[in-house]
Amino acid sequence: MTLTLENRSQNKESSLTQALRQIQQLNSKIALLEQQLQDYVHQQQNLIPAIAEICVSPMQEVQALRILIYRGEAACRQYLRSVLMKRKKDS
Template identity: 80%
Template sequence: MTLTLDNRSQNQELSLTKALRQIQQLNSKIAVLEQHHQDYVRSQQNLISAIAEICVSPMQEIEALRILIYRGEAPCRRYLRSVLVKQRKAS
C-alpha cells in the first residue's frame, strides 16, 4: 500500500514538474511575441509619421495608408520612395 502511494505521489510530482516546465516555456514564447508586437507597432508608428511627412497631398496619404493596410510595410516604403523621387524631379 505504501509503495502504491509513493508511486502515485511520484507520478503526480512528475506531472506537476512537467506542467510547470510547459508553463515556463509558454511564458517565454509569450514574452517573445509581445516583444515582436511592440517592435511591429513602433515600426508602423514610424511609417505613419513618414507618410505624414513625405506626402504633400491628401490623396498621396490615402494611397500610402491603403498600401500599408492591404499590402504591408515594404510596398508602402517603396511607394513613399517613389513619391520622394517624384518630388525631387519636380524641384
C-alpha cells in the same frame, strides 16, 4: 501498497513539474510575441510622420496608409520612395 502510493505520488509530482515547465515555456513565448508586437507597432508609427511629410496630396496619404495597414512597412517604404522619385522626375 506503500510502493503503489509512492509511485502514484511521484507520477503526480512528475506531471505537475512537467506542466509547470510547459507553463513557463508558454510565458516565455508570450513575452517574446508581445515584444515583437511592440517593435512592429513602433516601426509602423515611425512611418506616419514620413507619410505626412512626403505625400503632397490627401489621396497619396490615404494610399500610403492603406499600403502600410494591408501590406506592411516594407511595401509602404517602397511606395514612399516611388512618390519621392516621381516628384524628383516631375521637377
